[in-house]
Amino acid sequence: MKKELDEYLYEWTINLSNESKHRLSAHEIGEALQLTRSTVSSYLNQAVREGELVKIKSYPVLFLHKKALLAAKFTLSKQEYLSLDELLSEGQNHALAEIIGANGSLKEAIDQIKTAVLYPHNGLPILLMGMSGSGKTFLAERIHQYAIEEQVISGEAPFISYNCAQYYNNPELLSSALFGHTKGAFTGADQTHYGLIEKAHGGILFLDEVHRLSEEGQEKLFTFMDTGEFSPMGDTSIRRRADVRLIFATTENVYATFLPTFLRRLPVIVNLPKFQHRPQSERLSLIDSFYIAESNILEKELQVSSHLIDFLLNSDLEGNVGKIKNIIKYACGSAYVHQKDKEVIQVRLRDLPLEFSLKFKEQFSKPKKKLPDRRYLPNTPQQIYLESKQIQLLKEFFWEMLAEFKKVQHQASSPTSFIEAMANRVTQIMDEFMFQETYKKEESFYSVLTYHIRQTIDIMYENYGFEQDGHRAVSLASYLYLKDNKDILGSHYEWTEQKVALLEFLNATLENTYWYAKKLLSHLSQQLDQELFEEDIVFVAFYFYSLHINDLPSEVKSIVLAHGYSTASSLANVVNRMLEKNVFQAYDMPINITLEKVESQIIRYINEYRTDAGLILLVDMGSFNQLGERLAKHIQSPMVIIDNVSTPLVLEVGHHIVSGHSITEIYEAISVEKRIQKQLIIPEINKKKAIITCCYTGLGSATQIQEILLKCLGESAKELVILPYDYKKLLQNKLYEAPFQLYDVLMIVGTESPKIHQVPYISLDKLINGEAVEEFADLLHAQVDLDPQVLKSRLIFNFSINKIVENLTILDANKVLLLVQRAVKEMEALMGIDFSNNQLFLLYMHCCSMIERILRKETVDEQEDIEEYVQREGQNIELIHKAFQEVEKEYTIDLPLLELRLLNDIVKE
Structure with a gap:
C-alpha cells in the first residue's frame, strides 16, 4: 500500500497544476487507490511528520511529495504551507519562476507558456502581445532557457531573434531572410542563402513585430507551421524540413492585423500588462532589479532617494519597463560621473534626464511622507529585503484568512466561525504590536498618525456616534505605522481571485464594522496622502468586530436650516444637549442665500452621510418647501420637510429619532398647526x-x-x-x-x-x-x-461557459463554445431533433473538451465493437460528422470515429 501511495503522490506532484491539484487531497487519494479516508489520512499526516510530504493547509488540505517538489526545483523552507500560492511564491528555480510577477500579474501568462513549451513534439506557437517595452523580448529569451531546463530542446539549441520591421517594405528580402533563397532567385542573389528557419533548427525562432509580415509572408509561415516544411525563394520544388519552435511578438491588435487563417494556428496568445497596470510590489521589484544591475556594473553601492523611487513607481511613461530601465541607467551613469571617487554613489532627482525632472515637478506637487532611501549593493543577485517580524506576521494572517475563506465558500466552514477565528487572530496581532516595544513611539510619523487617527475618530463620533477610545487610536496607529503602507496582498494570486467575493461577504456580514473601517481609512488616506489598500479595510473591520463595535446608528438623520449667524446652531445645540446625543446637524445661512446653494449643501450631506433610514429637514421659512421638488431626483430614501422650526418642534422630532421610530412614523406623529407645513417626499420617480x-x-x-x-x-x-x-x-x-x-x-x-x-x-x-x-x-x-x-439559449450558453472555463487550458472558451453551439444547432436541423436543455448543456461541455483533447493528441479508450456500431448507427454518425465540419476546418482537426460514437450516444440518451 505504501509503495502505491508513494508512487501516486510522486506522479501527481511532479505534474502539479491548478487543474490537477485536487488529486492530492486525502479524499481523492483514497478514491484513486480504493482506500478508506481514515487510513489515507493517518499515513499522510505521519509522512508529513517524518518529513516525506509537504502539507498545504488549504481547502481541501493537499499533500505533496517532497522529493518530487525538489526534483521540480522548488525551494522549500518549511513542512507546512497555508496555501498552494504561498508555496509557489517561494518559487521554483527555473527561468520562468524567476520572472518578476510569475505568481502575480503574469501567473496566467506563465501557465500558458508552460503548456505551449511542454506540448509534445515541437510545442505550440506562442504570440506575445504588449506595448513597446513591456518585456516581450526578455520573456522570449526566458522561454528559451526554460525549454532547455525542461530538456525539450538541447542545451546548445539556438535562439534566433529577428525584427520583421527591418524589411517590411520589401517582402522579397523578408521572405528570403526567413526561408532562404536559391542562387538567381532575384537580382543580386548570386549564391544560395540559408534562412532563419533553417538556422534555428532544433531551437527557437523569435519574430518581433510580426504584424509587419505581409499576407503572403503569413501564408508561408502557417504552411510551415502545419507541415514543418518550407521552400526557399526561387525554387518551390525544393522541400526542406526544420524542427523549430516559434515565438511571435506584436504591439498591434491581432484581430485587425493578421489573417484569420494565421490566427487559427496560434493557440497560445499571451497578453503582457503595461508597467503601470502591474501591482506596486512588482513595479518596485522591477525597479530594484535594474538598480542592482547598475550597482554590479559600476561596482559601487548605490543609495537612491525615495523621491526618485516614488517618481519611477508612479510614472506612466511610453516605453514601459524598457523606458524605466533606460532612465535608471542614465541616472546611475550621471551620478557616477560626479561621484566616481566615492564609495557610495548617491542617486537623486537631479540625475534624471532633464525632460523627466520637469515631469517630476508636474506629477508631485503635494508633500509626501518621508521614506528612507533604498540601498543597492554590488555583486548581489537580488535586492536584500529586511522584512520585519510584524510584516511576516501580517503575511501569515492574510494567507490564513484567504485559505479559511475558501472553506466558507465551499461550505466546509461556517461564516460565523470564520469571522470569530479571524477576529481572534487580529486581536492577538494587535496585542503583539502594542506590547512589543519594537519602535520609538516619539518618532515623528507615529505621532502624525496618532494625531490624524484621533481627529478622524472625533469626526466619526460627532457624525456617527463612533465612540472615542485612546486604546483604539494607539492600536490603529501601531498597525499602520508598522505596516508602513505596504501592499502585502497586491500580487497574491488567491487575493485577486477572491477579493470581490470576500469584500462583498464582509460588507454583508460585518456591515457596521466594515463600514466604519472603510470610512476611517478612507479619511486617513486623504489626510496622509497615501494609498488606501483594501487589505487594511479587511484587517481593521475584523479589529472593530473584536471590539464589539456594532452600534452604527441606522436612525433617521435630521438637519436644522435657519437664517442668521447662529440660529440653526443654537437650536441644534440646545436640543442635542437635552437629548444627550448628537442627533441634529445645523446649517446657519445668510439672509440672501439662494435655494441653489441650500440645495447643494444638502446634496453634499446626502453624499457624505448614510441616510438609508431617511432625512428630515427642519426649516425656518415656508419658501424652503420648494426644496422637496428640487431634491427628489437626488434622494434614494424618504425625506420629510417641516417649516417654521422652533425648539419644541426640534425636541419632539429628536425624541422620535432617539426612540428609533421610522421616518414615516415620525411624519405621521408630528402634528402641525395650520401655519406650519409638512411634506413627505418618496423617491419614486427615479427608482x-x-x-x-x-x-x-x-x-x-x-x-x-x-x-x-x-x-x-x-x-x-x-x-x-x-x-x-x-x-x-x-x-x-x-x-x-x-x-x-x-x-x-x-x-x-x-x-x-x-x-x-x-x-x-x-x-x-x-x-x-x-x-x-x-x-x-x-x-x-x-x-x-x-x-x-x-433567453433560454443564452442561459444554457452562459452557464456552460462557467464550467467550460474551469476545464480548458489551451482554447479560448467563448470562441470554441460559439462554434460548438453552431454545430449542435446544425445537428438538430440535420437529425430533426430538438435537444432538451440537459442534452444541450452536456453536448456543449463534452464537445469543447473533446476539441481540446484532439488538439492535445489525447485519445479515448479503444472500443472493440466500433465496426459493428458504425454499421448500425452509420447514418447518424455521418450526420453528426457533417454538422461538425466547420469545427474541423477552424481547428484543422479530424473527428475520429470513437469521438463521433460518444456524441451519438449523448444524442440517443
Missing part, C-alpha cells in the same frame, strides 16, 4: 427597475447568478439593475431591506425563496431548465425586448 439575486449559501453564488443574467440580457438591460443580496437579510426583514426602498424590484432570482410574497420569485433551476423562462420574460417585457427562446 430604477431591479432584479435581486440571492442564494442561501452566500453572496458569492448570488454574484455568479448576477453575472450570468447580465450576460444573458446584454445591452438590452443596460437600464436594469441586477443586484446580488444577502439571502438571510431578505428572509428576515422582507420589504424593509434597502433594495426595496431604492429600486422598483421586479423579481427575485435565486436558489431558495426568501418568501417575500409581494415580489415574484423565480427559481434558478426552473429558469435553466426552461420552465420559468416565459414568466421571466413576461416580468421583463416592459423593460427589455426579449425572445424567450433566445
Whole structure:
C-alpha cells in the first residue's frame, strides 16, 4: 500500500497544476487507490511528520511529495504551507519562476507558456502581445532557457531573434531572410542563402513585430507551421524540413492585423500588462532589479532617494519597463560621473534626464511622507529585503484568512466561525504590536498618525456616534505605522481571485464594522496622502468586530436650516444637549442665500452621510418647501420637510429619532398647526427597475447568478439593475431591506425563496431548465425586448461557459463554445431533433473538451465493437460528422470515429 501511495503522490506532484491539484487531497487519494479516508489520512499526516510530504493547509488540505517538489526545483523552507500560492511564491528555480510577477500579474501568462513549451513534439506557437517595452523580448529569451531546463530542446539549441520591421517594405528580402533563397532567385542573389528557419533548427525562432509580415509572408509561415516544411525563394520544388519552435511578438491588435487563417494556428496568445497596470510590489521589484544591475556594473553601492523611487513607481511613461530601465541607467551613469571617487554613489532627482525632472515637478506637487532611501549593493543577485517580524506576521494572517475563506465558500466552514477565528487572530496581532516595544513611539510619523487617527475618530463620533477610545487610536496607529503602507496582498494570486467575493461577504456580514473601517481609512488616506489598500479595510473591520463595535446608528438623520449667524446652531445645540446625543446637524445661512446653494449643501450631506433610514429637514421659512421638488431626483430614501422650526418642534422630532421610530412614523406623529407645513417626499420617480439575486449559501453564488443574467440580457438591460443580496437579510426583514426602498424590484432570482410574497420569485433551476423562462420574460417585457427562446439559449450558453472555463487550458472558451453551439444547432436541423436543455448543456461541455483533447493528441479508450456500431448507427454518425465540419476546418482537426460514437450516444440518451 505504501509503495502505491508513494508512487501516486510522486506522479501527481511532479505534474502539479491548478487543474490537477485536487488529486492530492486525502479524499481523492483514497478514491484513486480504493482506500478508506481514515487510513489515507493517518499515513499522510505521519509522512508529513517524518518529513516525506509537504502539507498545504488549504481547502481541501493537499499533500505533496517532497522529493518530487525538489526534483521540480522548488525551494522549500518549511513542512507546512497555508496555501498552494504561498508555496509557489517561494518559487521554483527555473527561468520562468524567476520572472518578476510569475505568481502575480503574469501567473496566467506563465501557465500558458508552460503548456505551449511542454506540448509534445515541437510545442505550440506562442504570440506575445504588449506595448513597446513591456518585456516581450526578455520573456522570449526566458522561454528559451526554460525549454532547455525542461530538456525539450538541447542545451546548445539556438535562439534566433529577428525584427520583421527591418524589411517590411520589401517582402522579397523578408521572405528570403526567413526561408532562404536559391542562387538567381532575384537580382543580386548570386549564391544560395540559408534562412532563419533553417538556422534555428532544433531551437527557437523569435519574430518581433510580426504584424509587419505581409499576407503572403503569413501564408508561408502557417504552411510551415502545419507541415514543418518550407521552400526557399526561387525554387518551390525544393522541400526542406526544420524542427523549430516559434515565438511571435506584436504591439498591434491581432484581430485587425493578421489573417484569420494565421490566427487559427496560434493557440497560445499571451497578453503582457503595461508597467503601470502591474501591482506596486512588482513595479518596485522591477525597479530594484535594474538598480542592482547598475550597482554590479559600476561596482559601487548605490543609495537612491525615495523621491526618485516614488517618481519611477508612479510614472506612466511610453516605453514601459524598457523606458524605466533606460532612465535608471542614465541616472546611475550621471551620478557616477560626479561621484566616481566615492564609495557610495548617491542617486537623486537631479540625475534624471532633464525632460523627466520637469515631469517630476508636474506629477508631485503635494508633500509626501518621508521614506528612507533604498540601498543597492554590488555583486548581489537580488535586492536584500529586511522584512520585519510584524510584516511576516501580517503575511501569515492574510494567507490564513484567504485559505479559511475558501472553506466558507465551499461550505466546509461556517461564516460565523470564520469571522470569530479571524477576529481572534487580529486581536492577538494587535496585542503583539502594542506590547512589543519594537519602535520609538516619539518618532515623528507615529505621532502624525496618532494625531490624524484621533481627529478622524472625533469626526466619526460627532457624525456617527463612533465612540472615542485612546486604546483604539494607539492600536490603529501601531498597525499602520508598522505596516508602513505596504501592499502585502497586491500580487497574491488567491487575493485577486477572491477579493470581490470576500469584500462583498464582509460588507454583508460585518456591515457596521466594515463600514466604519472603510470610512476611517478612507479619511486617513486623504489626510496622509497615501494609498488606501483594501487589505487594511479587511484587517481593521475584523479589529472593530473584536471590539464589539456594532452600534452604527441606522436612525433617521435630521438637519436644522435657519437664517442668521447662529440660529440653526443654537437650536441644534440646545436640543442635542437635552437629548444627550448628537442627533441634529445645523446649517446657519445668510439672509440672501439662494435655494441653489441650500440645495447643494444638502446634496453634499446626502453624499457624505448614510441616510438609508431617511432625512428630515427642519426649516425656518415656508419658501424652503420648494426644496422637496428640487431634491427628489437626488434622494434614494424618504425625506420629510417641516417649516417654521422652533425648539419644541426640534425636541419632539429628536425624541422620535432617539426612540428609533421610522421616518414615516415620525411624519405621521408630528402634528402641525395650520401655519406650519409638512411634506413627505418618496423617491419614486427615479427608482430604477431591479432584479435581486440571492442564494442561501452566500453572496458569492448570488454574484455568479448576477453575472450570468447580465450576460444573458446584454445591452438590452443596460437600464436594469441586477443586484446580488444577502439571502438571510431578505428572509428576515422582507420589504424593509434597502433594495426595496431604492429600486422598483421586479423579481427575485435565486436558489431558495426568501418568501417575500409581494415580489415574484423565480427559481434558478426552473429558469435553466426552461420552465420559468416565459414568466421571466413576461416580468421583463416592459423593460427589455426579449425572445424567450433566445433567453433560454443564452442561459444554457452562459452557464456552460462557467464550467467550460474551469476545464480548458489551451482554447479560448467563448470562441470554441460559439462554434460548438453552431454545430449542435446544425445537428438538430440535420437529425430533426430538438435537444432538451440537459442534452444541450452536456453536448456543449463534452464537445469543447473533446476539441481540446484532439488538439492535445489525447485519445479515448479503444472500443472493440466500433465496426459493428458504425454499421448500425452509420447514418447518424455521418450526420453528426457533417454538422461538425466547420469545427474541423477552424481547428484543422479530424473527428475520429470513437469521438463521433460518444456524441451519438449523448444524442440517443
